[in-house]
Amino acid sequence: MAGAKNGVFAEKISPYLRKKMEEAGGSLPFLDIQYAVDPSEAVEQTFEVARHYQSEMSTLFEGREVRGVEKLYRRTLLVEPTTICAAHCRWCIRGQYDTATLSREDLELIARYCGTAPENQDVREVLVTGGDPLILVDRIEWLLDALEEHAPQVEIVRIATRVPLQDPRRVDARMQHALRRRSTFRVEIATHINHKGELFPEVREAYTVLQEAGARIYDQTVLLRGLNDGLDTLVGLFDELRSMGIEAHYLFHCVPIRGMDHHRTSVEEGLELHRRLGASGLTSGRVRPHFTLMTDVGKVPLYEGSIIGRDEHNRMLIQTAYRYEERMSWVPGWQLPDNARVDDNGFLQVWYLDAIGGKAEF
Numbered sequence: 001m002a003g004a005k006n007g008v009f010a011e012k013i014s015p016y017l018r019k020k021m022e023e024a025g026g027s028l029p030f031l032d033i034q035y036a037v038d039p040s041e042a043v044e045q046t047f048e049v050a051r052h053y054q055s056e057m058s059t060l061f062e063g064r065e066v067r068g069v070e071k072l073y074r075r076t077l078l079v080e081p082t083t084i085c086a087a088h089c090r091w092c093i094r095g096q097y098d099t100a101t102l103s104r105e106d107l108e109l110i111a112r113y114c115g116t117a118p119e120n121q122d123v124r125e126v127l128v129t130g131g132d133p134l135i136l137v138d139r140i141e142w143l144l145d146a147l148e149e150h151a152p153q154v155e156i157v158r159i160a161t162r163v164p165l166q167d168p169r170r171v172d173a174r175m176q177h178a179l180r181r182r183s184t185f186r187v188e189i190a191t192h193i194n195h196k197g198e199l200f201p202e203v204r205e206a207y208t209v210l211q212e213a214g215a216r217i218y219d220q221t222v223l224l225r226g227l228n229d230g231l232d233t234l235v236g237l238f239d240e241l242r243s244m245g246i247e248a249h250y251l252f253h254c255v256p257i258r259g260m261d262h263h264r265t266s267v268e269e270g271l272e273l274h275r276r277l278g279a280s281g282l283t284s285g286r287v288r289p290h291f292t293l294m295t296d297v298g299k300v301p302l303y304e305g306s307i308i309g310r311d312e313h314n315r316m317l318i319q320t321a322y323r324y325e326e327r328m329s330w331v332p333g334w335q336l337p338d339n340a341r342v343d344d345n346g347f348l349q350v351w352y353l354d355a356i357g358g359k360a361e362f
Helices: 015-025 028-034 106-116 137-150 175-179 201-212 232-244 266-277 326-332
Strands: 059-060 065-068 076-082 125-130 158-162 186-191 217-224 247-253 290-295 299-300 306-311 316-325 340-342 347-353
Touching: 028 217, 059 158, 059 217, 076 106, 076 137, 106 137, 125 137, 125 186, 137 175, 175 201, 186 326, 201 217, 201 232, 217 232, 232 247, 232 266, 247 266, 290 347, 299 316, 316 326, 326 347
Parallel strands: 076 125, 125 158, 158 186, 186 217, 217 247, 247 290
Antiparallel strands: 059 065, 290 299, 306 316, 316 347, 340 347
């Protein structure tokens, strides 16, 4: 998902997506909003940041630096085989990452680190992200092979990808083989499907191929102004995902990354959409995702009492259930962000920049 140069996130639209736009007369709103550069990206808001939370690790293992690894949670290790993508989503939380790709030697070192380092004794899941890991299928196969050999405690490997949406021809027999069932863990696919219109016949077939390979698929929809901030749009999307056997896991509030303000609803708008999804009778409760913030200390699904304050800069103070002492034991060397603090009970609280509210479509 990287592609920034001199602070500018380059536009990158895959040939497949470009063809779909051309077939529609040069424009498809549900694709334009996600992939075409907008002048509003040049507008910066106070407290926006260049990239999402800092969770990279500076770790030596077997006398070498472990590259491409992040960690914020007790049971999950994040691995980035590459920061390359088939297309650049304008709302990407990793758009300002430098371009990098790991070698086979790097990935095998990560697997040994995952399996034997004391701080990883509770790790049961590996999240493979980037970039888009399915752009380089050989890296995925190398990593899965190495985890199977060196990290037997890992039960689930999750692979985050938009390839089926951006370049579905890549989902082929070679990819099926790489994602085959393993003896020690199962493979899950995390994806971002944000609008029902993205589900072209080729895209549906690509997801079917991944399911036939044995992967379970779950979706993390990003709430985007003008794209899917209407109740009917979300009901249609989540009903369709259920029919495809894809779990609706998260409805993410669009994060306050620099240049994204025009994409963002207010948190209250998101909460109202979430309430209506679950209590309107318009769709099954089985398709209702968790409405979640990506804060500087990690993901925080919003519940009653999660928002405990506001300031004059339109920031909300979020109460989390993350314990500072536990975080330090999971991630040695982790530093408390400037906009976070530890409460009297040892839990983390973090400031989160809201967006100015508008009128969502109900």
